[in-house]
Amino acid sequence: MRFTEFNFHPALLEGIEASNYETATPVQQQVIPPILAGKDIIASAQTGTGKTAAFLLPIIHRLLEEDTNGQVRALVIVPTRELAIQISQHLEGLAYFTSISSLAVYGGSDAQNFVGEKKALQMGADIIVCTPGRFIAHLNMGYVSIKGLEFLVLDEADRMLDMGFQDEINRIITQLPSKRQTLLFSATMPPKIRKLAQQILIDPVEINIAISRPPEKIVQRAFVVYEEQKLPLVKYLLTKTPFKSVLIFCSRKQNVKVLTRMLKQNGFTVEEMHSDLVQSQRENVLISFTSGRIPILVATDILSRGIDIDTIDLVINYDVPRDGEDYVHRIGRTARAEADGMAFTLVGEKEQNSFAAIEELIDKEVEKAVLPQFLGETPAWHPRKKSGNRKPQRKFYNRKPGRY
Incomplete structure (x- = not known):
């Protein structure tokens, strides 16, 4: 299936073409349509399956179809700084020809970066890619407005729970509007992930594209x-x-x-x-x-x-x-x-x-x-x-x- 068949916004298609994307991977073919349809997702998908574009592309498209509200509209929570940086760079490439604004928020940075993050959050970037601890630090300061949030993505949810971020994730979720679309991606599906999914997802579409074995090559x-x-x-x-x-x-x-x-x-x-x-x-x-x-x-x-x-x-x-x-x-x-x-x-x-x-x-x-x-x-x-x-x-x- 080619990306042109998803009927994406023309400006997004320019970014897709510039990124040399032509044919969707299996996870993209299964995940993109229900996200476009407004469904919650629980997907078992590992790195290397194309899952990042699978959730970024439909989110960018839907944000382009609606008027901006001057607030954070999509929140992508990931376990590590490195993954936050990589997804943010991927996002910038896909959204290059659009009006979508984005920001990576992660710990370990100096005070100047924190100030820059604060300013961007106050202005209301469309998409925030963050680690849980750093985003909580900004939330505690009281200047982050997430009442207009439309999308929540938990990427590598199993790893976040393994790293002890359960409390931070719960705290963030309690401050989000209940009317939102939630997308949960996890390489594995242990009981604790199933329990989290039951708490935060509404009638989700379940997709399994996990790679349990290394590629034969x-x-x-x-x-x-x-x-x-x-x-x-x-x-x-x-x-x-x-x-x-x-x-x-x-x-x-x-x-x-x-x-x-x-x-x-x-x-x-x-x-x-x-x-x-x-x-x-x-x-x-x-x-x-x-x-x-x-x-x-x-x-x-x-x-x-x-x-x-x-x-x-x-x-x-x-x-x-x-x-x-x-x-x-x-x-x-x-x-x-x-x-x-x-x-x-x-x-x-x-x-x-x-x-x-x-x-x-x-x-x-x-x-x-x-x-x-x-x-x-x-x-x-x-x-x-x-x-x-x-x-x-x-x-x-x-x-x-x-x-x-």
Whole structure:
């Protein structure tokens, strides 16, 4: 289905054409018509399915069809600053030829940015993309008018609840007009999301476009190692694997710092991304990475969702993710659009059970790659079975050099 078939406003169609959009994705085909019809939505859709445009396009169209009221008319709430920035940039591109105004409101900025946000909120931007905590800070000051709000979007709702934003979300919702259209997007649908949906949605249309498995075009490999072998293995993989852009995920920011320092000492051009960086530093690092000036980025899960960069051709999981959904999100950063990609996961002794659980979730046994001989003895792949209580014996063997 082509975007021209949705009968969007002519000014919006100009932005769609300028963004090189032609054919709608499955989630866009299913989500756009009920939003245009004024229906509430609960959609299971992960990053990479085109869900951002799926809710932005019909909202922009409907705002263009109505007269502005000088207040905030649409509110998009997201879990992280990075996602707020990305959606805001996406919005600016699509609405470039329209009169729609927008603003990104997120924490971690300096006082000058807060003042700028305050001024824009007082003037009444049409669409606000925000993180919950920062928007609450503005609401508490008493100058934000949301009585004329028409649309509420909760994006990555499951992650927001996991991050502890339940109270902030409830507080925001209590101040919104009851007559509004609410759109809830979540990668997963645990009971707490169902409960939230029952509280805030009215006769919603339910759509399921979730991607529970990584795309087949991603080449997945796992390396079974001892913890002390991870650093030299990463160096080896970066030396032997052709790439243009690499994203390395660590579960702990201390690992991010240690790995980044080691790679810099070995001559790699690399930067780090974690919560200890101030917002301006994080934005500069992300711009440098997306532009290609920095080919290697080491990050915590702060970048596992909501970052859409088409040029990443290799993802390395330095630590096994906490669950299968995180694994899918992490390796989904590669093989975007029509590109191919590779994903390597380093599985430590104590991480074997976790990785076996991930394989069960994605219904795929990831190939256990052969390590270079110089790394010496490596653990056997021997995760504990769920049905058994016997602790597996520790076995050793030498791997012969080969392809990974």
